[in-house]
Amino acid sequence: MLRDDIVEYSLDYHHSEEQGKVVRKKIWKVTAILSVITIIEVLVGAMLPKAEQTEMVWMLIKTGYIALTAVKAGYIVMIFMHLGDEHKNLRYMILVPYIIFILYLIFILYFEGSYVNDAWEFLK
């Protein structure tokens, strides 16, 4: 059965030339944000190498990198992949199970990894 011929949903996002201008302006804005974040990450990486940092400062930089990555991921998924414009049922069905599962995986692997790390230190 050919489901691509349910055109109602496929035509939902058609827009006029004027609306297109607004959409394109938004796209270029997000492009600028993504580029600036990447440039900041690269500059921090090149100027503040790990070898020269204390444990505390490196922890802060690392957290900063991960936060900036999350911001970039948010912009890509919500604006470029249009998930922000989709119906909220679809949005939650995609995001909620994924985020819960990955957070659980990070938690459990961090927990286990720290334990194994302690065992190595004990053997040292």
Added chain:
Amino acid sequence: MDASTAWGGGTSPFKVSYGKLMMWFFLVSDGLTFGGLLCALGFAKFANPEWVAGWPMGEEIFTHFPFTHAHLPLLYVAFMTFILIVSSVTMVLAVEAGHRMDKRGVIKWLGLTVIGGFIFLGSQVWEWSTFIAGPDGDLSTWHDNATLQHNVYGGEVIMTPGEHGHNHTEVVSYGPTLYANFFFFITGFHGFHVFTGVLFNLLVLRQVIRGVYHKRGHYEMVEKVGLYWHFVDLVWVFVFTFFYLV
């Protein structure tokens, strides 16, 4: 068929067509695959201290740049990231042109996306070959039957003058193998996704040029391959952070 027939008198709770919904499902499962792989890298890093696995520092992983021997940390990888972001932007512009039924616009932007994909793939080939063979291409990991996991990167090499003015290079110690396993597997798996993405984009571009979607009345197929292409960019954002920065 109209939506109410397909949904037994009602409407779709997700308000998207079947194809787009299935693309999202696929991306969630693919995202879990990459998420699992990157979490495994995190586990290996948490579990094995520096003196066991010898983790290299993020910004020192790749410091080469074509046509120069200067020590340039992160610059080449930043270039690769930039290429992928730009090709993601051209893709979203192709989708936007499709929403206006602008066939010429779709061809232009989708064509540029394909070119960006090829530049990224070429960059990765250069990066990998530099990793494996050294910045001057003078090291061979194959002469002693070593495999890719015994990457010389980070290892020690001695050079002795040989016959006919050629230097004989010998690998004395190898780089961190656990790191190399993760690096080549995850960037390779991502590169494979980029390759298939370029292939899908090319096939859809062919259909666009032939006017198949114009006749159909909507360019949703461009949107679907676009979702896949953005996903590839999304994965690279994480690969970039967890391999080259952290």
